Each structure stands twice: as C-alpha cells, then as structure tokens.
Amino acid sequence: MVHTSLDVVDEKISAMGKALVDQRELYLGLLYPTEDYKVYGYVTNSKVKFVMVVDSSNTALRDNEIRSMFRKLHNSYTDVMCNPFYNPGDHIQSRAFDSMVTSMMIQVC
C-alpha cells in the first residue's frame, strides 16, 4: 500500500507539469489483483497532497462524494494550518481535524 501510494505520488508529480491547477485526481486505476482498493489523490495549490485509500468492498463511492470529501479535507487542513502553533509537516493533532476526518469516514462507511 505504501508503495502504491508512492506511485500515486509520482504520477501526480508528472501530472503537475501539465495542469498545475488540477485540483483533483481520481486515481481509480490502482487496483491490485489482491488488494481491491482505490486510491484517490488530491493535490492542493500548495502541493500538499491528500491520498485517500478506499476499500472497494464498499460500494464504489461516487466521484462527487470523493470530491466533496476532499474538499472538506482541504478545508479542515487549512483550518489546521491557520494555527500558528502548527508547523507544517508535523503530525496533525488537531482534535477538530480528527473529528472531522472521523466523521467523514463514518459517514461513508
């Protein structure tokens, strides 16, 4: 999974050159024979990447749902960023952020 994620990242990097404004990337093609999961990628304007791994057993989420999830994630991330005490790169410990993420995950599953 980690490797796949890395591949995803690589792919994004290549995609960056083309369309930097691409806000979302549906990387559905990443379905391993054994591991049936989908990886979604989302890159922000500041090159911050969000990778979402979804288990395919769950009825495939609609594209819009994924997008909305990423949007929410992005919003929460910006809120976390606003905190001056947060250093970019640190492990995010924001409770609000975590709760948002959790609620989002629960909502899907």
Next chain:
Amino acid sequence: MEGLTLSDAEQKYYSDLFSYCDIESTKKVAANGRVLELFRAAQLPNDVVLQIMELCGATRLGYFGRSQFYIALKLVAVAQSGFPLRVESINTVKDLPLPRFVASKNEQESRHAASYSSDSENQGSYSGVIPPPPGRGQVKKGSVSHDTVQPRTSADQQEPASPVVSPQQSPPTSPHTWRKHSRHPSGGNSERPLTGPGPFWSPFGEAQSGSSAGDAVWSGHSPPPPQETWVSFADTPPTSTLLTMHPASVQDQTTVRTVASATTANEIRRQSSSYDDPWKITDEQRQYYVNQFKTIQPDLNGFIPGSAAKEFFTKSKLPILELSHIWELSDFDKDGALTLDEFCAAFHLVVARKNGYDLPEKLPESLMPKLIDLEDSADVGDQPGEVGYSGSPAEAPPSKSPSMPSLNQTWPELNQSSEQWETFSERSSSSQTLTQFDSNIAPADPDTAIVHPVPIRMTPSKIHMQEMELKRTGSDHTNPTSPLLVKPSDLSEESKINSSVKFASGNTVADGYSSSDSFTSDPEQIGNNVTHQRSHSGTSPDNTAPPPPPPRPQPSHSRSSSLDMNRTFAVTTGQQQAGVVAHPPAVPPRPQPSQAPGPVVHRPVDADGLITHTSTSPQQIPEQPNFADFSQFEVFAASNVNEEQDDEAEKHPEVLPVEKASDPASSLRVAKTDSKIEEKTAASVPANVSKGTTPLAPPPKPVRRRLKSEDELRPEVDEHTQKTGVLAAVLASQPSIPRSVGKDKKAIQASIRRNKETNTVLARLNSELQQQLKDVLEERISLEVQLEQLRPFSHL
C-alpha cells in the same frame, strides 16, 4: 469510610460544595486546593482541619473523593458545632447544622451557607464577614482582612459563630501566605500537630504564631483562596500539588507570588471566582486582556497575527499541543489571526488551563466572539458572549489590513475575499440591473435640473471600487456585513462624489460602470451614471465607450447625454429611443460634437426627474441640459440644468439637439438611458412623453437639435451658468441664436413648464427608487448575516 447519612439539605449543600471544589469537573475528586480553602473558610483551627481530613480518609487516599468530601464536610459541621471530632460523630450527631464557611472566596459558599444553614445567626455573622465577591480579589483581601479583623473577637476555634477568627492576627500578608498554605495540602499534614501547621502559617504566623493555632490562619485565608489560582499561574506548583511549605519558602513564595503573579493572579482569581460559569470573563480580566492585546496590537480593531500570538502564548509555558488546541478553539473565523474577542478568549483559556481547568472541547459560549461584527467599535467591553459565527472576520474593519500579516491570512483571505468577492459580484449584477433602471430614469431629462450629481459616478465609483477592494482584501475579518457597511458609506460618498464629479471622461464611465456595480450601495445611481456616461461617452469625445448603452434610437440625442435622457425615457417607451443620444457607441456625427455627451450624461444621471422631462426636453436631458440651447432646453435648463451640473458644454449642445426632438428625443433618451430601468422609466416616460411632447416632434435629429439647441442654448446658457462647458458652447452658438429669440420665449416657457413637470415626476421616481434600494440593501444585509451563520456549518 463509615456510612454517611445526610439529610436532604445537607445532601444538597454538600453536593454543591463538592461541585464547587470539583474544578476539574471530574465529579469524583474535589480539588485539594479548593477543599483546603473551603476548610479554611470554615474557620476551624488548623489541627481540627487536619483531623478532619484524616478522618475522612483524604489523607489516606491522597485526594478528596466525593465520599471523603462529604464526610469532611460533615466533620466540619461537627467541629463547628462544638462536638468532638470523631468518626462516629458524623452519624451520631443529629440535627447538625450545615457546615459554615466563612468568607470563603466563594460567595457561593456563603450563599449556600445562607441558604442551607439553619443557623441564621451564624449566617448573619458570616455574611457580615463575607468578603466581597471573589472577583475583587485583591481588593477583597484588604477588605476581608478588615472585616475579619473587626468581627474577630476570640480565637475560639471551635466557635463557629466567630467567623473571623484571626483576622486580627493575620497580617496583610497573610492572605498571601495563606494562599500558599492553602496550597499545601493539609492532607499531608494530617499528623501535624498544631504546631505543625505553625510552620506553614508561619508567614502569617509571624503575627499569630503564638496565638491559637489555626484561627488566625483561617481567617486570613478567606480571601486568599481565590488567589490561589493566581499563584498557580505564575508558580509552577499546581493547585492540587501538596506542598509542604516551609516558612521561609512560603514567605518567599508569597512575595514572589504576589509580585510575579500580580496580573495573572488577578486573572486566575477572577476566573476561579465565577463558579457558575467558569468560562466567564470578568471585567477585570477583560480589561487585563485588552491591555495585553494593546501591547501587541495597538489597534483594538485590528488583528493579532498568528506568529505574534504564538509567541505571546508560548510565554505561558503551556505545552504546544495545548496551545494549539486553544488556538483552534479561539480562532473562530479561522483566519490565522486573533481579533480582540478571540484574543481574550484565548487568553482566558490559557489562564484557565494554568489554573488546572481542562480545556473544553469546544469554545464555551461566553467566550465566543461576536457573531457579526457589525459594530466596528473596537471595544471589548462585553465579554464575547455572542455566539456566532464570526464568519466574516468579525470586527476587522479595513483598518486591519495593514496589521494583518498576509502570510497568516493567506487562506482566510482567500476564502474570505473570495466570499466577499462573490457577494460582491452578486451585488454588482444586481446593481447593474438597478443602475440600468435608474439610468433610464435619470437621463430622462437632462435639463431637468435633475442635475444628478450622479453621472459622475464613474470616477467616484471607481475610487470606491478600489477602496472597497482594499478594504475587502485587507480585512479578512470584516463581517460579512461589513462590506455592506462599507457600502453604505460608500454610497454616501459616491453620491457626493457623483454630484461633485461631473461626468468626466468616458473613461471613467467604463470604470465607473464596473465599479458602480460593485457598489451596491448605489447601484442605481451608478447605473445611471454609468449608463449616462456611457451614453455620453458615445457622444462626448472623451467617452471611453462605456458599456454600450441601450441603443437609443432617439435621434435627438446624438450624444451620450442624450442617450441618457433617451434611455430613461425610452426605457418605458422603448420606441422612442430615437437613438438621439445614440448611445455612446453610436455617436451620431452630431453637429455638436463639441458638446460632449458629458453634460448629457450628467443630466441623465441627475435626472430621476429627468425622465419626466424627457418629454419636454428629451434632448436637453442627456446632454444638453446645460445648454440653454433650445427653448425646451431652456425650460429644462432653467430647472434642470441648474440642478445638473453638467458642465460639459459638449454635452449640452448635443443634448440640445437631441432634446430638440423633445418627445422623441426624450423617449429616445429614455430608451437609451436604460433598458433595464425600463420599468420605471417606462412608466415615467410615457407620461413624460405625453406631456412633454414638445414641438420637437421630429425625431431628434442631432443636427436639428444642435441647431435648435444652439438657439435654446443661448437662453439656457444665460440661465445656467453652471454648465461652463455648455456655456462655452452656447456662447459660441449664441451669435447665431438671437434670431429666434422671440419665438423661443414661448417655446422656452412651454418647455420650462414641461421640464418642471418632468422634473417632479422624475424626482418622485427617484425617491421611490431610493427607497427600493434601501429595502434591497437591507435584505442583502440580512441574507449575508444568514450566510455567515451558515458558513461554519457548510464546511463540515
């Protein structure tokens, strides 16, 4: 623990006291500090207290569980009643009065005592000694000491009736020391003999050491309890820490504490004093926070950038994680900067944390910043009690822009500015329609002294536009309504500017148009201006081709000015748009190219009442108004021109010719002025048209008009000295005018009458539109408010 049976009153009282002591809301453990304070307030001798603590098992357990606490309270009651302390006594003593606590820092206790105690006398005595509400902190200390000193009669430890036991003996410093002492968990001193506490109390001790052991100490402690928390802020030892005070250390601590924690102490004290709402900020606290805010950001309306706030709060030595959490809680609008309310909330949370309070998961209501910072006042007098989504950066008036670090606010700015922009654009679109509508009306009668100052809008609106933009970007924290607020002010400014600024070059027109859109405040006016300008631009050479005004068929108005007129009038009629004024784009090669549509533009702008004039002076309206070109114009001019400030002669000439067509011209103008405004203008136009139909029946032919306008100009020129430009043109044409003077007189008079009528109609229309505008603005404000309220939820 032995079984404890409590009466109902006791039960209630005890639970209240327990809650009071349970500062951490654990529901299980009462903070040692509080308990100690409480016991001290019971004014029992130290040894008794120690004994109680031992008996209840707290010393054994090391903390005060609920049962221990209740037992302890019971024992306090027992002791206060004079019964020997024994384990059995808790249940054997019947009708035990509720334990009384004197001047505990909590009014609560006193209140409880008052309410629960069956011993009214004691109550009375207690209340007498009860120091002022904890909030007073230091003040209280002093007063308490006084109080305690007075009532102190004896050091009868067991005498519950002597609330103030040792006030006399407690030296002024006693409170301090007491604080310290209170800190020290008596729990650990269970075995301490009377002398044991001595060392603790030594500080006070000095004064009282000799005396009955703990009495003095107790009394002196009452005030201190609240201060304990103070100390905690500055001092490391948490309130719950059981410290053994050494006399020396105690003293030192005391002094240090008092000195170091002067401010923090106050805060803490205040904080702990509000039992009911632990998160409530007292006035003193708030004032302190405000002062601190000022040290960082002199402008109370401004923001504290995140980095500065970070440094400031890091000084409190809280762990970064907690600071991060505090920030999350307090930065309500998530903009990376702290407004005054947010700062106070954050500071309050820091103080609370220092005192041992756990941070809440979400911001308490009393700490929430104001929802909408409508009041741009920077004052922070009120606690941030308003719950609300401070959505648009609350209270961040544009003035904040300089103070806001762009970095920190990148995100919020983006978000907010985008939001603002969005709304802005919405407004602009609405304003556009409005403006168009207005323009229809306005241009109606350039001559009608509508004199709108409006036309000039382009420039001013542009300026406003810029200002608005600046404000918007600068102040992330502006309330959603702030743009609106700004707008109203802009409106007034604009109107002023409009009036003052003559419709200048067409360039401005274009700009003005866009800017006017942005200014919802004056959409109509702007629209008018814009349209007018546009129309004028067509006519006037310098018109920078403002958005193509509605094709004004009005032939009379070759210039944009006429367009305006036409537009306003033509809107309604539509037909009559004799392209007179030829929307700016179609500037017919009017004979009066010199007459820049300027005047016309001006006119139309002014003219809400112009519309009415359309009929009478369709030509005049847009451009010519200033020109006393034709008799009609003269009429208008007399009334309108004066009002209008077209000063561009160009316009006038053109307008005149345009207006010549009078009816058609006016209609044209109307049409030109604004198709959007058609509604209104339509109504007015027909009226105007019907009325005014001056002999300018023939479609306003620019040429014709021009000639006529010249004629009329002359008379008008005389009348309207304002239109300097016009005058110039008029004067130029004057030589040729005299010939038709005689005939003009009547025509002029007639046109004057018509113009006046048109003017009044337009004026009425104007007022109605203004009213509508106000209503719309109000609606917008309310919608924005709602939007702000909903915004926080939309993100999740």
